[in-house]
Amino acid sequence: MTPMNTVLAAPAAGASFTQGxxxxxxxxxxxxxxxxxxxxxxxxxxYTKKYFNDLRPLAVLAAVTGVLFMIAGGTWRNLAEGVHDTAASALTAPNLIAGVTPAGLALIFxxxxxxxxxxxxxxxxIFGLSFGVSCGVAGAYWGILFRVTGAFLEKLA
Incomplete structure (x- = not known):
C-alpha cells in the first residue's frame, strides 16, 4: 500500500495541471x-507523405498554425499578419474584389x-495561414472558431 504523503507524479516547476x-x-x-x-x-x-499527401490537411495545419501565431504574439504574430496582409492585399485590390469585409475575406481564404x-x-x-488569422479578425462564427482553437492551444501549452 502506498503511503498517503507520497507524490507519485508532480508537474515540472512552472507547470500547472491545466497544461497538456x-x-x-x-x-x-x-x-x-x-x-x-x-x-x-x-x-x-x-510521415508528411502519409498524413499530408492530400493538401486539405495541410491547409488545416496552416490555419491552426496561424491561430497559434496570433495567440503567441510578438514576432509570431507579426509573421502571421504579414502573410495575411500580403494575401489579403492581392485579393482585395480595387480591380479584383472591391469592398471586401473581414468576414468576406475569411470566407474567401x-x-x-x-x-x-x-x-x-x-x-x-499560405491561404490556410491567412484563414487562421482572418478568423480572429472577422468575428461572428469565424471568431468562435478562432477562439475555440486558441483556447485549446492555450491549454495545450
Missing amino acids: LGAVGLSSLAAAGFIVLIIAIRNKSK FVMSFLPEWERRLPPA
Missing part, C-alpha cells in the same frame, strides 16, 4: 508548429484553402 504538455509556452509551441508546417510543405518525410485542387503545396499553406 507542461510548461512549454505558446512561443515554443508556435515554433514547433512552424517547423511542422515547413516540413509538411517540403513533403520529404514519410476558406474557399481558396480547401476547394481548389492545388498542384503545389505552398498556396494552400
Whole structure:
C-alpha cells in the first residue's frame, strides 16, 4: 500500500495541471508548429507523405498554425499578419474584389484553402495561414472558431 504523503507524479516547476504538455509556452509551441508546417510543405518525410499527401490537411495545419501565431504574439504574430496582409492585399485590390469585409475575406481564404485542387503545396499553406488569422479578425462564427482553437492551444501549452 502506498503511503498517503507520497507524490507519485508532480508537474515540472512552472507547470500547472491545466497544461497538456507542461510548461512549454505558446512561443515554443508556435515554433514547433512552424517547423511542422515547413516540413509538411517540403513533403520529404514519410510521415508528411502519409498524413499530408492530400493538401486539405495541410491547409488545416496552416490555419491552426496561424491561430497559434496570433495567440503567441510578438514576432509570431507579426509573421502571421504579414502573410495575411500580403494575401489579403492581392485579393482585395480595387480591380479584383472591391469592398471586401473581414468576414468576406475569411470566407474567401476558406474557399481558396480547401476547394481548389492545388498542384503545389505552398498556396494552400499560405491561404490556410491567412484563414487562421482572418478568423480572429472577422468575428461572428469565424471568431468562435478562432477562439475555440486558441483556447485549446492555450491549454495545450
